[in-house]
Amino acid sequence: MHKSSATLLIIDDDEVVRTSLAAYLEDSGFTVLQAGSAAQGLALFEQTQADLVICDLRMPHMDGLELIRRLGQCVRPVPVPVIVVSGAGVMSDAVEALRLGAVDYLIKPLEDLAVLEMAVRRALERTQLQVENLRYREKLEQANQHLQDSLRLLQEDQTAGRQVQLNMLPSTPWQVADLHFAHQIIPSLYLSGDFVDYFQVDEQRVAFYLADVSGHGASSAFVTVLLKFMTSRLLYESRRNGQPGPFLPSQVLAHINRSLLNCKLGKHVTMLGGVIDLARNQLTYSVGGHLPLPVLLADGQARYLQGRGLPIGLFAEATYQDQCLDLPEQFSLSLFSDGILDLLPGATLKDKEAALPEWVARAGGILDGLRTAFGLARLGEMPDDIALLVLRRDPA
Incomplete structure (x- = not known):
């Protein structure tokens, strides 16, 4: 029965x-x-x-x-x-x-x-x-209203706009299952064109991304609000039939690419998005023109993840691919916007990129260690925004 x-x-x-x-x-x-x-x-x-x-x-x-x-x-x-x-x-x-x-x-x-x-x-x-769809629709409408208010505040007042950006960012630190997330964003101006987010897709999956909008200031901050709106909308759409949808990173990047082109804002974004399947212990990620690539630290060795893709919001014909990676039992994954490269030694960009995994390893793959290694607390005026996102799993 x-x-x-x-x-x-x-x-x-x-x-x-x-x-x-x-x-x-x-x-x-x-x-x-x-x-x-x-x-x-x-x-x-x-x-x-x-x-x-x-x-x-x-x-x-x-x-x-x-x-x-x-x-x-x-x-x-x-x-x-x-x-x-x-x-x-x-x-x-x-x-x-x-x-x-x-x-x-x-x-x-x-x-x-x-x-x-x-x-x-x-x-x-x-x-x-029907009840679940209604509930998700109400949440989406609330989110839409919040985002509309956020856009208005960004246009009216930079101080309020900065607070809006902080309110849109996820909690830090944050934990789901045995995964720990933490981030920091340091704007070169009062408002930042860098943005990070992480959230649960469903009981089995966690999504995250780091985005770097071209330019600086209010116009770039405006696009970070749109990114939050787009990903919230996609999350709602994936749940609307009462069953979890695929929510593949490549599809998310492709949707944002189309939306930015349709908006005709004259802005593009480099971005890396990923989804972790907690049950399978597997990371699926997609690259949208973003450098440096994430650095994976496991068993004392630090290395870049592989992948490539076109920036988002520039090319209508752009397509994006999903990369899959079985995660180690203990690991740290560090994501950076390209502003971090300004803090590294080296005469060329290639030299700086080559040095980054070594710095991550010395910092132990944790956010506090990276703050210390890069001297983030002592930074003066910077030519570019800096964003860091670290997710890790510690030994049981």
């Missing part, structure tokens, strides 16, 4: 039919209420707010069609599902019942009551999906 916390309301003037349906559904694990007339059923529904209604069409005083119409007028986030079980078998009645909102129409006598149970469970599952 499948247990269920759902409450069903059966409305039928035929007591024999009503009680037999109720007995079967109670044995199937549901809580079942009964009413012998449409008026009594409406009153009972208002008192109990049952999760689903099963009703006949041919009843005295008020027929089933009027009952369905009145149930549809009840104020609920999602209309109560109604299943019609009728002996009338008239096509016009079935069509009208479905038009008024009934989710299923079964004809008496029911030779196999398992058909009714299946219809009930299917209707309840559909309603639950």
